[in-house]
Amino acid sequence: MRTVTFVSHTNAPGGAELALRRYLEATEIPVRLVTLQDGGVWEGMDAETVAVGGLAGLRRTLRREHLVVANSMRAAFLTSLVLPREVRQVYWVRDGLTESAMSPTALFLTRHITRRRTGLYLANSRWTARTIEQAMKVGAERIHVVHSLSGLGEASTTDQAAPRTPHSPVRMLYLGRIASWKGPDLAVQCVRHLRDQGVDATLTIVGGAHFGEGAYRKRLETQVAGLPGVRMTGHVDDVPSVLASHDLLLHTSRRPEPFGQVIVQALAAGLPVVAPDAGGPAEILTHSPVPCLYPTGDVAAMAMRTREVLANHADVSRWAVERSLKYSDERLTAEMDETMRQLDLEPAKGQV
16 A cells, blocks of 8 residues: 555644544554644654645645645645645544634635545544535535544553442543633533532643633633632643543533544543533433433533433443443554555545
């Protein structure tokens, strides 16, 4: 099989970049990364990495490629501008192509520039796939659902199979970027509701602010200052230890989460998750022994679901570990490899 080149515009440790690194280091097919920003999340990666400067460098580097996979909206737009017509472009869509997730300018450029050059789309969930169909006006046959790797090995996940016993007070966790649309402030409100209802609970907010989100982080720090049992840790490298020391994950996005790597990581650790009933979480958290989804943004409903899950913690914990096996890195890498092999054999189509 010929080498597949992946393109990233950033070295920030966002979910898309972390998932791509996991895949590039796990795959058995020949791959390389072309990035416009070296270092950062790509530092020390066990895969061929080429850093380029600007569009001119990107054009020179990609001109002899066979198959290029763009890992973000910006990467897909930039490669659309420079790729020769004979090079096939695939856009791995990591966020919903919706007005709530993208600026009007970004959505316009994606619809009118990127669409003309993209032959096939990869989507990190069925929800994301539906937004691609609607925004790009393409048929389902040009979209493959390939979930993001969350860093889960099947063997290590199986080791977590014993049900967990909640601490007293209950240790709640928010784990993710500190961004307004991710809604960690809603987790703070939920814990207040629980305390008002007699549930003794603490909250740890774990994550860093990226992509210009510093102002929101400062507002959140002001909000939690002095609140007993609520603390912010900033970015933490040892995520498994954080998950192991908590009892329940609150997922609080204000708009649909495209997939939900953090949710899968929590499930693998035997941690019940309470999440909005939209996007990827609604697909991951199906068939739970106790309903754990709530209407997006409804803090009172989030608190109610949390109490119900805590009342059935052992059953939900057992189910969580079993459910997470569907999203192991081994399984998802094999699925992505097979998709790449099929694309290597197929003639380019659907590109202008």
